[in-house]
Amino acid sequence: MKTIYEKPQVFTDAITTYCGGCGHGIVGKLIAELIDELKLQENGILVWPIGCSCLSDRYYDMDNFMALHGRAPASATGIKRADPSKFVLCYQGDGDMVSEGMAEIMHAAIRSEKFSVIFINNAIYGMTGGQMAPTTMLGQVASTAPYGRETLNSGYPVQMAELMATMPGVVYSERVTVTSPANVAKCKKALKKAFELQLEGKGLSFVEVLSPCPTGWKMAATKSLDYIDEVLTQVYPLGVKKDASKEEN
Amino acid sequence: MNLVKINFDRCKECGYCIKFCPKGCLSKGDKINKRGYFPPVFAAENCIACGSCARMCPDTAISVYKDVE
Ligand SMILES: Cc1ncc(C[n+]2csc(CCOP(=O)(O)OP(=O)(O)O)c2C)c(N)n1
Ligand code: SF4
Ligand code: SF4
Ligand code: SF4
Numbered sequence: 658m659k660t661i662y663e664k665p666q667v668f669t670d671a672i673t674t675y676c677g678g679c680g681h682g683i684v685g686k687l688i689a690e691l692i693d694e695l696k697l698q699e700n701g702i703l704v705w706p707i708g709c710s711c712l713s714d715r716y717y718d719m720d721n722f723m724a725l726h727g728r729a730p731a732s733a734t735g736i737k738r739a740d741p742s743k744f745v746l747c748y749q750g751d752g753d754m755v756s757e758g759m760a761e762i763m764h765a766a767i768r769s770e771k772f773s774v775i776f777i778n779n780a781i782y783g784m785t786g787g788q789m790a791p792t793t794m795l796g797q798v799a800s801t802a803p804y805g806r807e808t809l810n811s812g813y814p815v816q817m818a819e820l821m822a823t824m825p826g827v828v829y830s831e832r833v834t835v836t837s838p839a840n841v842a843k844c845k846k847a848l849k850k851a852f853e854l855q856l857e858g859k860g861l862s863f864v865e866v867l868s869p870c871p872t873g874w875k876m877a878a879t880k881s882l883d884y885i886d887e888v889l890t891q892v893y894p895l896g897v898k899k900d901a902s903k904e905e906n
Numbered sequence: 907m908n909l910v911k912i913n914f915d916r917c918k919e920c921g922y923c924i925k926f927c928p929k930g931c932l933s934k935g936d937k938i939n940k941r942g943y944f945p946p947v948f949a950a951e952n953c954i955a956c957g958s959c960a961r962m963c964p965d966t967a968i969s970v971y972k973d974v975e
Pocket of ligand 1 (some may be wrong): 709726749777848870
């Protein structure tokens, strides 16, 4: 008998608080697989945001830190600078990163902090009931944009992966998604690259994941995957936006 | 024979495993779990142990084993 897939070892038996089909669950599982594969359980510290993923410390049997809203990059900075031998992961949603904490992520990039960032873009505030985020697409309905986002009052969606690619302190920036087994595999590859660059002591590595929020989008879970493939990827194109990992630093 | 084990009480009935099984081995279930979801049921006949169902499952409810006695 050969084991093809089993729950990663670092995962506890806790059942997540996520809704059925939530992308946080898929990405969280890939993080756990990589912690096992790269043996990061002993030496890693996971920094979690405010948002639907804010109880993630229950899911991983290792060191975790719960940051204030938007401040995960600041907390990760302190942890990584206090002990650069640690693997530090900074995980944030789009409300957390792009509204609440835009200054923190920008300054972490400016300073070229040596940790990895996972940015979960579901184009909405999930936890608090589907309010508009800076990443909400034009025309997209949210509880605070009942007729759809329009530019006059609410401006334009923010493309974080492209923005981070313009920052000299960022060594790697890629946008991926989790809408099929092939895309989940690509997401894992991007996360692995980001983690390995940190282990090599390179600058900030950034992976944006277009992630389904079936509840916030008021869709069946399987439909939310189609919505990403058909709609979200038009505004947020997938792919590597920057790879300076071969350059001298 | 290949085996797909579904952890009944972890499942949240998202349907991803059913959607992405290339061999149609998974289908909607009719038994309710303790959180009120109906986990899918597995029929081993055509399973190729590709692991797609497990890799898509956001709740880590699925394990996959190849060539089980
Ligand atoms: C200082 C502060 N402001 C506002 C809130 C309310 N709040 C909690 S989660 C959240 C938004 C989370 O959205 P996002 O980062 O997109 O994460 P998701 O829930 O979608 O994963 C907000 C505004 C808070 N907890 N603290
Ligand atoms: S509200 Fe959205 S982001 Fe939050 S757990 Fe539910 S599906 Fe996931
Ligand atoms: S392992 Fe592959 S073939 Fe078997 S049930 Fe899962 S998705 Fe279907
Ligand atoms: S993918 Fe997982 S949670 Fe979703 S229906 Fe299948 S077993 Fe249940």
